[in-house]
Amino acid sequence: MNAAGQNGACAKARTHMDAYLSRELPEPDRRKLAGHLEACPICAADLETRTRLRAQLQAAVRSAPVPPALEGRVRRAVRDEGPPHRTGLWAIAAAAAVIACVALVSYVRQRANPENAILAKTSGPLAAVLKVGLRDHLQCAVFRKYAKRPEAANEMAADLGPGFATLAPLVKAKLPAGFFIVSAHHCTADGRHYTHFIIAAAGKLISLVLTRAKPGESMGGGIYQTGVDRFQVVGFESHGYLAYVISDLDAEQNLQLAASLAPSVREFLATHAG
Amino acid sequence: MSSKRARTEEFEKSALPHLHELYRTAARLLGDAVKAEDAVQETYLQAWKSFERFQPGTNCRAWLFKILVNTIHHHRRKWSNLRLVKDSEQVLEQATDPPPPVPEHITEGEILRALDRLPADYRTAVLLADVQEFSYKEIAGLLDVPIGTVMSRLSRARKLLRGELSALARAYGIRRAGAEGSQP
Numbered sequence: 001m002n003a004a005g006q007n008g009a010c011a012k013a014r015t016h017m018d019a020y021l022s023r024e025l026p027e028p029d030r031r032k033l034a035g036h037l038e039a040c041p042i043c044a045a046d047l048e049t050r051t052r053l054r055a056q057l058q059a060a061v062r063s064a065p066v067p068p069a070l071e072g073r074v075r076r077a078v079r080d081e082g083p084p085h086r087t088g089l090w091a092i093a094a095a096a097a098v099i100a101c102v103a104l105v106s107y108v109r110q111r112a113n114p115e116n117a118i119l120a121k122t123s124g125p126l127a128a129v130l131k132v133g134l135r136d137h138l139q140c141a142v143f144r145k146y147a148k149r150p151e152a153a154n155e156m157a158a159d160l161g162p163g164f165a166t167l168a169p170l171v172k173a174k175l176p177a178g179f180f181i182v183s184a185h186h187c188t189a190d191g192r193h194y195t196h197f198i199i200a201a202a203g204k205l206i207s208l209v210l211t212r213a214k215p216g217e218s219m220g221g222g223i224y225q226t227g228v229d230r231f232q233v234v235g236f237e238s239h240g241y242l243a244y245v246i247s248d249l250d251a252e253q254n255l256q257l258a259a260s261l262a263p264s265v266r267e268f269l270a271t272h273a274g
Numbered sequence: 275m276s277s278k279r280a281r282t283e284e285f286e287k288s289a290l291p292h293l294h295e296l297y298r299t300a301a302r303l304l305g306d307a308v309k310a311e312d313a314v315q316e317t318y319l320q321a322w323k324s325f326e327r328f329q330p331g332t333n334c335r336a337w338l339f340k341i342l343v344n345t346i347h348h349h350r351r352k353w354s355n356l357r358l359v360k361d362s363e364q365v366l367e368q369a370t371d372p373p374p375p376v377p378e379h380i381t382e383g384e385i386l387r388a389l390d391r392l393p394a395d396y397r398t399a400v401l402l403a404d405v406q407e408f409s410y411k412e413i414a415g416l417l418d419v420p421i422g423t424v425m426s427r428l429s430r431a432r433k434l435l436r437g438e439l440s441a442l443a444r445a446y447g448i449r450r451a452g453a454e455g456s457q458p
């Protein structure tokens with residue numbers, strides 16, 4: 001066979017290799033392919049490579065460990081017949097309805113420690129974790145004076161330092177129209193270190209708060225929401241950090257904002273959390 | 275009560291043997307172990323809620339994978355915006371390249387990283403076909419796409435995976451073999 005003929009035969013053989021690998025090639029084509037492979041070591045080597053890659057891929061994926069607790073968790077969820085303890089990220093709206101357990105009507109302002117009056121209204125283990133983020137929002141964004149003039153990008157970068165400076169543009173990119181970052185900085189509340197973005201929009205005040213999770217503090221893989229007084233808190237955990245969006249937006253708006261910010265925060269922490 | 279318990283046990287007996295493969299698929303599709311756990315739990319809850327409609331003797335595995343794929347699709351629509359379109363265009367360009375050489379020795383980590391870099395549609399196709407060994411017809415049913423789409427996605431996915439791994443080949447100094455048809 002001349003080179004042109006061989007090229008055509010090789011091209012045809014290659015069009016059949018995908019179906020051959022998937023065991024979907026009809027018998028007549030399979031016989032033709034086998035005949036070509038006997039005469040063409042290059043195509044034979046190509047198919048050998050494809051077959052090897054398929055086997056290696058299969059082995060690699062199948063060897064990945066499965067969390068030992070997962071089966072028990074699924075069994076419990078099924079047997080309870082109710083909503084799971086941790087719903088998927090995509091079911092956060094449902095989670096909001098289920099988990100929003102703290103709905104208190106009065107806001108008691110205390111002069112000395114006004115945030116404590118609100119924090120005292122949260123209860124339960126999950127609320128305790130959500131309270132971590134709420135505390136910083138109250139102390140740093142609500143009850144502390146901050147400059148009303150939005151910081152410039154270079155000021156934010158300087159305040160955040162090299163570890164977190166690149167998060168600011170990611171956050172900015174995910175904000176809806178009319179929302180802007182007023183301040184981005186590191187701060188401390190109740191002896192705990194936070195990375196804090198203060199965001200404003202039409203008279204509303206929003207915080208994106210990140211802090212390293214301490215032992216025993218976990219929200220698993222879910223996104224949780226609660227309402228405390230006039231504040232809405234959404235929290236999730238990612239790469240060793242607890243992340244919160246807290247605001248005086250309504251529950252749905254706050255949830256949507258958190259849903260918009262969470263992927264960027266997760267991606268950032270995946271790369272930068274150390 | 276005993277009837278409910280029997281039904282639960284029947285569901286668990288049919289569905290739980292597939293948990294590991296569902297999780298591994300979800301982990302590769304979502305790129306996040308915790309999200310994968312949530313997706314699998316969500317899949318089982320959805321399956322349990324519609325178990326009355328499940329026909330005993332039919333393909334429980336394919337039924338669960340369809341629910342998983344839908345769950346993840348829903349998740350993607352909610353959490354990422356139109357990334358797939360751009361990715362698909364990039365893949366179309368790369369898919370026209372001839373098959374590059376691939377190193378003989380590839381670690382599991384290297385092949386998984388290459389897989390994780392594929393756009394979602396192609397990663398899904400290659401996982402369902404090459405790892406889970408569903409037929410083209412079954413995959414078409416799982417993804418609600420024509421069989422031709424399954425075939426083209428799978429072909430491109432394999433080429434792209436090979437392209438990713440060829441970067442390793444270049445790093446190892448392997449050159450492309452002689453051109454096809456050059457044999458006497």
